[in-house]
Amino acid sequence: MRKFEDSVYDLIVETSTNLPGDVRRAIAAGRALEDKDTRSGLALATIAQNIGMAELQVSPICQDTGMPTFVIHTPIGVNQLEMKRDIRQAVVRATRDGKLRPNSVDSLTGGNSGDNLGEGTPVIHFEQWEEEHVDVRLILKGGGCENKNIQYSLPAELEGLGKAGRDLDGIRKCILHAVYQAQGQGCSAGFIGVGIGGDRTSGYELAKKQLFRKADDMNPIPELLELENYIMENANKLGIGTMGFGGEVTLLGCKVGVMNRLPASFFVSVAYNCWAFRRQGVLIDTATGDIREWLYERGSGITVGAVAAKTPPDMDTPEAENSGERAVQPAAAESSAAVGADTAGGAREIRLTTPISEEDIRRLRVGDVVILSGEMHTGRDALHKYLIDHESPVDLSGAVIYHCGPVMLKDEEGWHVKAAGPTTSIREEPYQGDIIKKFGIRAVIGKGGMGAGTLQALHDHGGVYLNAIGGAAQYYAECIKKVNGVDFLEFGIPEAMWHLTIDGFAAIVTMDSHGNSLHADVEKDSASKLALFREAVFK
Structure with a gap:
């Protein structure tokens, strides 16, 4: 796959600079619910403009490009060692070109590698499958929202909600509490992935995998679909709002997955993601390494309000009132x-x-x-x-x-x-x-x-x-x-x-x-x- 490194580089640039269409529509829907004359309305207007500016300038939407995390499915026989080398080289190129911030820090010395390479970084998960092509998905999840991830061990006593048992009602309480504890520190309005079951490690992995689902998909498990809808309706009643300023829009998406667990353990893991929900994926030709298909709708041409102008209007002008900015x-x-x-x-x-x-x-x-x-x-x-x-x-x-x-x-x-x-x-x-x-x-x-x-x-x-x-x-x-x-x-x-x-x-x-x-x-x-x-x- 001679062109695999170039394809991964293109994937990194697209993920860092251009929000997918499903994410843009979720933000636009949230913005429509918020009064434009409030602090949260101001925040959403700025967010909308920033999305357009990042796309136009091919520059990072957010300066914290997180820890690049790849989930890759490969056919049997594909050399994963060569793919890993190409991915690492693509990460170095993207960092050098200002599409990624150098974020790999030695946990003992505090030294920054400067190129996003280091022990454990970038994160690369390989899985084999029986398809003929390679599926590469990437998420860039910044430290601010990563710090608001949370894991519950049921049964538990939750602030404001009381006892949460080992049932769907207990899971409901955990998810609502996860949204509450994030407040504005995770750059709300945000998206959450929830993993029910597993162990402490696999539970978090399951929660993060939910973030690769499309914002407008439907959960195939009826109980979880009902739970997702319940959370979306009621989490926004907490009044936390965009950036924690108060308001109508706190959560833009909720996706829940489930796996089996040990009899003694019942974990509910929540992966919080900010509004800058940067994930994208590609199908790769195994013969050439070329990109055959983008897996998420590319955001070009999908606006989140008035995002075309590079500078916003002055507050005091009639144009500002008319534009909603x-x-x-x-x-x-x-x-x-x-x-x-x-x-x-x-x-x-x-x-x-x-x-x-x-x-x-x-x-x-x-x-x-x-x-x-x-x-x-x-x-x-x-x-x-x-x-x-x-x-x-x-x-x-x-x-x-x-x-x-x-x-x-x-x-x-x-x-x-x-x-x-x-x-x-x-x-x-x-x-x-x-x-x-x-x-x-x-x-x-x-x-x-x-x-x-x-x-x-x-x-x-x-x-x-x-x-x-x-x-x-x-x-x-x-x-x-x-x-x-x-x-x-x-x-x-x-x-x-x-x-x-x-x-x-x-x-x-x-x-x-x-x-x-x-x-x-x-x-x-x-x-x-x-x-x-x-x-x-x-x-």
């Missing part, structure tokens, strides 16, 4: 702070230029849409750990820290940002409050919110948490105008501290300096709604 890209502010008119949904639009004063920060309230310009610095796990015991290489007084591990490429002109959406912020909770206090940081940007320690530090030292739209890597990359420099490149590209000039970077205040947290409010509200399903019975 609420993603914001206003001109750079001339002063350090400028307050625009209220949006149609009642939220204020406020423009800030870094460095930001404490006075400007104290004026902000949860729900404000902030438009940032100036310099911003990225920082993730490795940097936060470092800054606890060391000084910063740059002055962070009045600065903005962005929880982001971008996709970066370097040429003779320097570094360029290829994708730059937010990462899940809660991982930095052990460090964030101390770093805000130590360096005088005024704003932290990420997704999913942070905890009580950070909220207290924002109150005490004058800061805000800004929630960017998870997965919108192309939308935010457009706002980055220049790479000013980089520190700690030895941490790896995702973990390095990138210094970036931004213009028109839009995010929503979800934790302010007055002790208010939208994330805490939504979680409390969804917990009360979850409890309403405690006594419901599913048989």
Whole structure:
């Protein structure tokens, strides 16, 4: 199969940059249910635009391209060792070309291989079958949603839902709880795959395999079809909403599979996937290695709303009202702070230029849409750990820290940002409050919110948490105008501290300096709604 490596490379590029048609239709259906004048409506509008931008630019939809996971069926007699070598080489090429972010990290040293190769990466599962062609399927599942996977061992006592037994009703409770515990940290609205039975390993594998099903298929097992429909109807009543902002659309798809189990074990495994549901597959000719057929409808030409424009309209113009778009890209502010008119949904639009004063920060309230310009610095796990015991290489007084591990490429002109959406912020909770206090940081940007320690530090030292739209890597990359420099490149590209000039970077205040947290409010509200399903019975 001389062309097999090229075919795998094409599969990787398509999966990373172009959402399949079934996923796009699910997002469009969800968007139709959400009021466009709400925070979740704004998020879905930005998501829709980002999907179109990624396709147009052939760039990653989300900067976290996950751990490439291949499931491959081969005829008897095909050399799987050669196929594995070709797959690894295709992964290296895709990483070098900026279609994959280098995500393979040594678990002991913390070193990044830089090419997505390492012990256990990429993940490749081979199975033989009696067909004459090769079936290759790929899923790119980012770390934010991977961290929200969860496994239950029944019987169990579940928060808000009480006892979950070894029956369909207990399984129902587990799935609802899985959606609740994810909140906005898995980039909702999302998709879930559920595996019933097996052991701890095979249960998770079964759950992930459900994610390869098409979003609009029908489960052949009547009991599971009924369960899937029940979850889709009722999980969206929890009010978690897109990005955890509250709203009507929390779940876009639910697929359930079942296998036998040990008498002593009853596992329910849930694989959570964000809205950027990147999976694709191809049938390969065993003689040549050419692609014979794409297994999922390719997304080109299937819109999720108004996604053609590269930049969204200004909120304050009639065009914005007519288009339904609420993603914001206003001109750079001339002063350090400028307050625009209220949006149609009642939220204020406020423009800030870094460095930001404490006075400007104290004026902000949860729900404000902030438009940032100036310099911003990225920082993730490795940097936060470092800054606890060391000084910063740059002055962070009045600065903005962005929880982001971008996709970066370097040429003779320097570094360029290829994708730059937010990462899940809660991982930095052990460090964030101390770093805000130590360096005088005024704003932290990420997704999913942070905890009580950070909220207290924002109150005490004058800061805000800004929630960017998870997965919108192309939308935010457009706002980055220049790479000013980089520190700690030895941490790896995702973990390095990138210094970036931004213009028109839009995010929503979800934790302010007055002790208010939208994330805490939504979680409390969804917990009360979850409890309403405690006594419901599913048989």
